[in-house]
Amino acid sequence: MKIAIAGAGYVGISLGTLLSVKNEVWIFDIVSSKVDMINNKISPIEDKDISEYFSNKKLNLEATLDYKEAFSDAKYIIISTPTDYNENTKSFDTSSVEDIIEKVISMKIKTTIIIKSTVPVGYTENIKKKYNIKNIIFSPEFLREGHALYDNLYPSRIIIGSKVKAAREFGELLLSSALKKDVPIKYMNSTEAESVKLFSNTYLALRVAYFNELDTYAELNELNTRDIIDGVCLDPRIGEFYNNPSFGYGGYCLPKDTKQLLANYSGKPQNLIEAIVKSNDTRKNHIASMIIKANPQVVGVYRLNMKKGSMNHRSSAILDVISILKEAGINIMIYEPTIKVNTYMGFEIVHDLKLFKELSNMILANRVDNNLDDVRDKTYTRDIFSRD
Numbered sequence: 001m002k003i004a005i006a007g008a009g010y011v012g013i014s015l016g017t018l019l020s021v022k023n024e025v026w027i028f029d030i031v032s033s034k035v036d037m038i039n040n041k042i043s044p045i046e047d048k049d050i051s052e053y054f055s056n057k058k059l060n061l062e063a064t065l066d067y068k069e070a071f072s073d074a075k076y077i078i079i080s081t082p083t084d085y086n087e088n089t090k091s092f093d094t095s096s097v098e099d100i101i102e103k104v105i106s107m108k109i110k111t112t113i114i115i116k117s118t119v120p121v122g123y124t125e126n127i128k129k130k131y132n133i134k135n136i137i138f139s140p141e142f143l144r145e146g147h148a149l150y151d152n153l154y155p156s157r158i159i160i161g162s163k164v165k166a167a168r169e170f171g172e173l174l175l176s177s178a179l180k181k182d183v184p185i186k187y188m189n190s191t192e193a194e195s196v197k198l199f200s201n202t203y204l205a206l207r208v209a210y211f212n213e214l215d216t217y218a219e220l221n222e223l224n225t226r227d228i229i230d231g232v233c234l235d236p237r238i239g240e241f242y243n244n245p246s247f248g249y250g251g252y253c254l255p256k257d258t259k260q261l262l263a264n265y266s267g268k269p270q271n272l273i274e275a276i277v278k279s280n281d282t283r284k285n286h287i288a289s290m291i292i293k294a295n296p297q298v299v300g301v302y303r304l305n306m307k308k309g310s311m312n313h314r315s316s317a318i319l320d321v322i323s324i325l326k327e328a329g330i331n332i333m334i335y336e337p338t339i340k341v342n343t344y345m346g347f348e349i350v351h352d353l354k355l356f357k358e359l360s361n362m363i364l365a366n367r368v369d370n371n372l373d374d375v376r377d378k379t380y381t382r383d384i385f386s387r388d
Helices: 010-019 032-039 048-056 067-071 095-107 123-131 148-153 165-177 190-220 225-233 254-264 272-294 317-327 353-359 370-378
Strands: 002-006 024-028 061-064 076-079 112-115 136-138 158-160 185-187 298-302 331-335 347-349 362-364
Touching (some): 002 010, 002 067, 010 024, 010 048, 024 067, 095 112, 112 165, 123 136, 136 165, 136 190, 158 165, 158 190, 190 225, 190 272, 254 272, 272 317, 317 331
Parallel strands (some): 002 024, 002 076, 024 061, 076 112, 112 136, 298 331, 298 362
């Protein structure tokens, strides 16, 4: 069948790669460089599995700047456009999603719209009423950046926000394209599916915040963080996952999803959800205070990416940390090989790693790697396990 995808981000391109093994897939995007890369079999995101599929698999995959070319005759149109959180409105900006819906409606085609973009709780039902349409389904994604295709090939679960025939067929379509076959598929109403997405990511943020606060306590009391975490996580009810301290949770999903869930709680009793959001700011302020206390002459920031194997700087906790340090008058420079210009956010970018190490009085690293082995004595990090 023909399947169309709107948006060539990590959700859209991973789904496109997955589904194009057995189906005809068209990806619509407004960025010409992404379209060109896909049509030249180059992944627009850093994901080793997608790159491998592009190189070694026969994919029936095309990208286009023309939405009519992509959407025409498509049985499913999957929306995976960005929905950033707007601090002023206290809600996701869903304008890109509605733009696609309006394009589909204008074409007067028989199709089913699948929303993969993260949206507020209750959004899909409101959209059905707003546009007087029924053929629209929300289906959350649970993908890790850098491992998006892998998580589609080996999904932990498939959640479909509808119980109609087209929804069940879409669930089977995802399952038939996956390599893992014993995958639980749960069909539910759209509002419950939207809730699953936000509560899942907020729980993961809770895990990050919990172990970060554990680390803050250990650091300030001169205790061994690793011993404490190892001991805590030996309890099988807690488990050894999402337990590596960092400068705070960041990236595409956790910061905005936790804030959206908190906004959805407006007028409803809660303490924990708000605490998760506030804890992340508290952690970043603590990290900055430890740097300021050391009174370094020059702080060299090693990498801006949120985690290993990522090119994503978006909402990375280290960006907020260095903003706090800047306000405190700390002299900062950055080593980030993915940035080709000489300045970023008003900070100097040093492209030579050896020079960066020499000029840095103190090195700030959210995640460490072998490049810092020779300067560990002046590196400040809370990366206890040297992994994500």
